[in-house]
Amino acid sequence: MAKASGLGQTTLSVDDSAGTARAIKNDITNWQLSTPRGVQDVTGVDKSANERLLLLADCSVTLNGVFNAASNQSHDVFKTVPSTSVARTVTITVNGVTLAPEILFTDYQLTRSDSGELTWSAPGSLADGTVPTWA
Structure with missing residues (x-):
């Protein structure tokens, strides 16, 4: 995979409350995605540096955009x-x-x-315990 900017290379859809994916990327002005992992410090007193174990995976997203009340656009998706x-x-x-x-x-x-x-902002967090994985 080649290096890329965020210009013109992104598609983004969000399910409405009925579970239908809506392509609302034209309404979104910017977004942030985070996929952190928890860590547990397991450093023994015999160590001179930290030891850690990876714990649960998580995901959060914040979408920001311009208000659009047209059918199946951002307001339709998030109003519920x-x-x-x-x-x-x-x-x-x-x-x-x-x-x-x-x-x-x-x-x-x-x-x-x-x-x-x-404008609008819609923050969200991982719902179902499934590790977020890029495909």
Whole structure:
């Protein structure tokens, strides 16, 4: 795989509350993805450096975008976050590699700036205990 920028190489879809994938990448202005692993310090008193074990895997995502109330676009996808408790598949493909974790979105924040922009942010965390794996 070659090095790549984030320009033009990304596809992104999010399931709506009914489980239908919606391609909302045109509404998303930026996103952040994290796939951390827990660690346990197991350093014995006989060591001069840390020893650690890898623990559980996790995933979190924050999507940010421009408000779009058109059918099957970002507002349709996220408007049910406050009223439903469903996991949603977030499928991110960058330069031909894909990650598709099940995410519980915890908020759908709307912001109207003093200059008039209407934007949103939607943070979420891993839902189902499946290790996030790039394919």
